[in-house]
Amino acid sequence: MIFGALSRLSLAGTRLFSRLDVPPFMSTRPTGTILDDDRLLELRRAEESTDSTLALEMTPVAEHMGASSGDRIDWDVDEYEDEPMLVCTAIVDAQADDAPYPRRLRDRDGDVSAPVPDPLVGADPPEGLGLDLESYDADRPLLFDAISIAETIGFVPFRFDDGEPYRAEPLQGVADESDPVAEETIANERDDDPSPRxxxxxxxxxxxxxxxxxxxxxxxxxxxxxxxxxxxxxxxxxxxxxxxxxxxxxxxxxxxxxxxxxxxxxxxxxxxxxxxxxxxxxxxxxxxxxxxxxxxxxxxxxxxxxxxxxxxxxxxxxxxxxxxxxxxxxxxx
Structure with a gap:
């Protein structure tokens, strides 16, 4: 199973990704209106990994890729609709030395997971997900949807298990900027809209x-x-x-x-x-x-x-x- 070395996708603000052709227990969309709590992928504690604090549930994706426990993947982060997105590609052992973040898939009772590199979890967006590894609550996991392009799989963070949406922090230099015209337009629209917010x-x-x-x-x-x-x-x-x-x-x-x-x-x-x-x-x-x-x-x-x-x-x-x-x-x- 060789998909080639991982290359950066540069997909910010585009829709080049297409849905995986996956079994019905996967989610039907990455940003959704039709959402099933049981059909998203959990970011869990990596109980059997010494090189990562957290691991992403991978069973349906591994089945789609024809992958299994012990196979290697390489990780990176890109952007999907202005949000950080984890991406991975399968590699062979000979490519591991040249890969930025090689990891092996792990199997526990038939459930395949992939350790996610700590730097990609903890780094501030857009370089990472911006999560605090020490305070991450495995009982309230971050949930992802899987999308694909060519040989690479993307994992889009959607929401936490308790329903709180995932929101990346604003990019540096942008957080304090404002658009007075846009703000006034939004305010006027709200004033004219009697429906509750x-x-x-x-x-x-x-x-x-x-x-x-x-x-x-x-x-x-x-x-x-x-x-x-x-x-x-x-x-x-x-x-x-x-x-x-x-x-x-x-x-x-x-x-x-x-x-x-x-x-x-x-x-x-x-x-x-x-x-x-x-x-x-x-x-x-x-x-x-x-x-x-x-x-x-x-x-x-x-x-x-x-x-x-x-x-x-x-x-x-x-x-x-x-x-x-x-x-x-x-x-x-």
């Missing part, structure tokens, strides 16, 4: 979480925003609704309440002004994803909450009135 929705949900759920579901932004605001206004959840082994948790000015998995259908949904199943499911997903995001941000998290979603749901509230809730402070036991 993520940052203005009156619900205890981060704008990034709301945007990600809208992108991934059939719910419209207006319909989902309306349901989320209704849930916030009506204060439908309290201490009495919480599952016993999961006491409510306070994170900054918000509270997380873990409730039985039938709570949405049995009590919350009938109180809302819509019977659109897709919107209700999107609201449920939004609250669970926001809860996961808040819990993941804790400096001293309670591990009991790591997998609550296998059996239960979560409601996030901006109310922390101890007269109503016996709320545990974040990080306490």
């Amino acid at each position: 993520p940052e203005t929705v009156d619900a205890p949900i981060d704008a990034e979480v709301l945007e990600a759920v809208v992108d991934e579901t059939n719910a419209t932004f207006d319909a989902l925003s309306s349901v989320l605001e209704e849930l916030s206004r009506q204060r439908l959840v309290g201490e009495a609704d919480a599952v016993g082994e999961y006491p409510p948790v306070a994170v900054d000015d918000r509270g997380i309440c873990i409730v039985p998995d039938d709570e949405w259908a049995a009590r919350l949904e009938p109180q809302l002004s819509t019977d659109d199943a897709s919107v209700l499911e999107a609201a449920r997903l939004t609250h669970n994803r926001q809860a996961k995001r808040l819990l993941a941000a804790l400096e001293d998290p309670d591990t009991r909450y790591d997998e609550y979603d296998r059996t239960y749901d979560a409601i996030v509230t901006d109310e922390r009135e101890t007269a109503e809730w016996e709320v545990s402070e974040a990080g306490s036991t």
Whole structure:
């Protein structure tokens, strides 16, 4: 399996890449409106690698390339639509001495992964992904989509597992620059648009979480925003609704309440002004994803909450009135 030595692609701002002809368990697009959490590639801890801190899930790509554990690849970084993108090409052992970042594919229980060079993970964009290797949370992995051109595979970072979109830091010398004309145009467009925006929705949900759920579901932004605001206004959840082994948790000015998995259908949904199943499911997903995001941000998290979603749901509230809730402070036991 020889695809030739890796060369820089110089693809910034272009669309030369085409989708891989891959099995249906791969994602259908790199920047997506139709997104399946199970069909993106995770950047994990490289448990069996001594030359890289993190490794990228590669099983579907390896199958496409006809590659297997022990085969060599070489890594680099390029740009795809102004974002840093990992790229790799297969090489033979004789080329390893001339390759910038040669690595071997690894196999663990049939799952192929590729160690990613630390310099490409940690370097500031556009030279790398701009991730902090020491604080990288493997329980909240960065997810990638795979695209291809000729003999090279590109891995486009899309979002984190909790729904937060991946955003590269602005290029040096550009971050502080502004375009007054463009800014005024955007402001005027917003003033003329009466529809809600993520940052203005009156619900205890981060704008990034709301945007990600809208992108991934059939719910419209207006319909989902309306349901989320209704849930916030009506204060439908309290201490009495919480599952016993999961006491409510306070994170900054918000509270997380873990409730039985039938709570949405049995009590919350009938109180809302819509019977659109897709919107209700999107609201449920939004609250669970926001809860996961808040819990993941804790400096001293309670591990009991790591997998609550296998059996239960979560409601996030901006109310922390101890007269109503016996709320545990974040990080306490």
